[in-house]
Amino acid sequence: YVEQVQERMYGFQIAVEFRKPEWLDGRHREGTLAFLRTRDIPYIAVDAPPGHATSMPAVHEVTSSKLAVVRFHGRNHDTWDLQGAPPNLRFRYDYPDTELGEWVPRIKEMERSAKEVHAIMNNNVVRSLQVAADGSRRPGAAISSA
Structure with missing residues (x-):
């Protein structure tokens, strides 16, 4: 299916975010990432609450020299697996600076292999957007080493 999407979207950059943890478990991880690399x-690396049946493994590998993407869903353990929870509850999470800071070395590592690294906030807390836009975390800015 991914190959079909890539063919149909010729001329446009696609990226893939997996939603089933099995794609990146110990048995399938290398094959999944190799599939993306060869194409x-x-x-899309995901930050989400760990420890849930639907939580994606912490994988932040680069599979394209052009682009790497990190998507911050928030770490709201209380609503992550809540059946029928609307997105405004499921993704309501205010990232503390310490949790965002965990990603700085990972993103720096990703920058060594990809021309661009995009970080996307997929949560419903305005402060997360303000923090992301502040100082060295503003869109298009290089990450500060300080």
């Missing part, structure tokens, strides 16, 4: 398709 130069960016893998």
Whole structure:
């Protein structure tokens, strides 16, 4: 299916975010990432609450020299697996600076292999957007080493 999407979207950059943890478990991880690498398709690394049946493994590998993507869903353990929870509850999470800071070395590592690294906030807390836009975390800015 991913190959079909890439063919149909010729001329546009696609990226893939997996939603089933099995794609990146110990048995399938290398094959999944190799599939993306051989097609130069960016893998979307996910930050979400760990420890849930639907939580994605912490993988932040670069599969395309053009682009790497990190998507911050928030770490709201209380509503992550809540059946029928609307997005405004499921993704309501205010990232503390310490949790965002965990990603700085990972993103710096990703920058060594990809021309661009995009970080996307997929949560419903305005402060997260303000923090992301502040100082060295503003869109398009290089990450500060300080």
